[in-house]
Amino acid sequence: MSTLSLRDLSVAFDGTPVLNGVDLDVEPGDLRFLIGPNGAGKTTLVDAVTGLAPATGRARFGAHDLLGKSVHRIARLGIGRTFQTATVFEELTVAQNLDIAAGARRSVGTLLRRRTRLPESVSEALETTGLADVAERKAGELAHGQKQWLEIGMLLVQDVQLMLLDEPVAGMSHDERQATGELLRRIGAERTLVVIEHDMDFVRSFARSVTVLHAGQVLSEGTVEQVQADPQVQEVYLGRTTTASQEA
Numbered sequence: 001m002s003t004l005s006l007r008d009l010s011v012a013f014d015g016t017p018v019l020n021g022v023d024l025d026v027e028p029g030d031l032r033f034l035i036g037p038n039g040a041g042k043t044t045l046v047d048a049v050t051g052l053a054p055a056t057g058r059a060r061f062g063a064h065d066l067l068g069k070s071v072h073r074i075a076r077l078g079i080g081r082t083f084q085t086a087t088v089f090e091e092l093t094v095a096q097n098l099d100i101a102a103g104a105r106r107s108v109g110t111l112l113r114r115r116t117r118l119p120e121s122v123s124e125a126l127e128t129t130g131l132a133d134v135a136e137r138k139a140g141e142l143a144h145g146q147k148q149w150l151e152i153g154m155l156l157v158q159d160v161q162l163m164l165l166d167e168p169v170a171g172m173s174h175d176e177r178q179a180t181g182e183l184l185r186r187i188g189a190e191r192t193l194v195v196i197e198h199d200m201d202f203v204r205s206f207a208r209s210v211t212v213l214h215a216g217q218v219l220s221e222g223t224v225e226q227v228q229a230d231p232q233v234q235e236v237y238l239g240r241t242t243t244a245s246q247e248a
């Protein structure tokens with residue numbers, strides 16, 4: 001299992017720095033939450049690691065250098081991500097979505113035919129994500145939470161070792177959040193997981209460690225308790241939340 005290691009990672013858009021010298025290490029088995037105010041650079045960090053944003057500095061996953069590699073090559077190293085909006089094939093069933101993600105080399109006709117036996121990786125992903133009961137339902141008919149779990153399942157069948165999730169519980173009910181947190185714990189035990197999140201209750205419940213980004217830099221890092229007790233975090237991040245809620 002591999003460690004994600006970032007050194008002096010920087011991204012600028014049109015000359016404006018958005019990430020500014022980020023150092024970050026995430027060990028396998030960690031469940032790292034990336035928090036910070038809007039515009040702090042959280043999604044940009046994930047974009048840089050997955051090849052979507054041009055970056056300088058160093059980004060390694062295990063023995064592999066990531067910077068300068070194409071999105072496709074980075075994905076082939078076992079690095080996968082989700083986006084804030086789920087990207088599943090709505091007209092296909094849950095099982096078919098997983099089947100396609102598993103990349104089985106079959107013709108489209110064979111793929112779309114109802115199959116009596118699913119590949120093992122697909123069956124496992126259905127069990128792990130709790131979607132076995134809805135395997136034959138169209139993805140477009142799933143509840144919001146289930147769509148997010150399907151997306152995570154699509155990364156599982158690809159045997160993704162570094163999973164980067166962008167606000168996976170946004171818009172979920174309390175029960176769906178709880179189920180998602182437990183899912184992340186289960187799959188995180190054998191992988192390296194980085195989760196962007198705004199919901200502090202969710203972070204408190206499930207984070208093993210937290211990195212706070214602010215204005216493109218790491219402001220604080222540690223356990224939830226350590227980060228919450230950091231006066232800089234209180235001032236910049238939590239302080240801002242208080243102000244916002246007072247204004248509301």
Ligand SMILES: Nc1ncnc2c1ncn2[C@@H]1O[C@H](COP(=O)(O)OP(=O)(O)OP(=O)(O)O)[C@@H](O)[C@H]1O
Pocket residue numbers: 013018036037038039040041042043044045
């Ligand atoms: N492709 C781009 N071109 C120009 N500016 C960009 C681009 N992508 C992001 N930015 C800017 O970079 C800054 C950081 O954005 P980013 O989405 O990484 O923040 P974030 O911490 O994920 O915020 P949020 O919590 O709102 O999702 C913002 O000011 C944003 O407008």
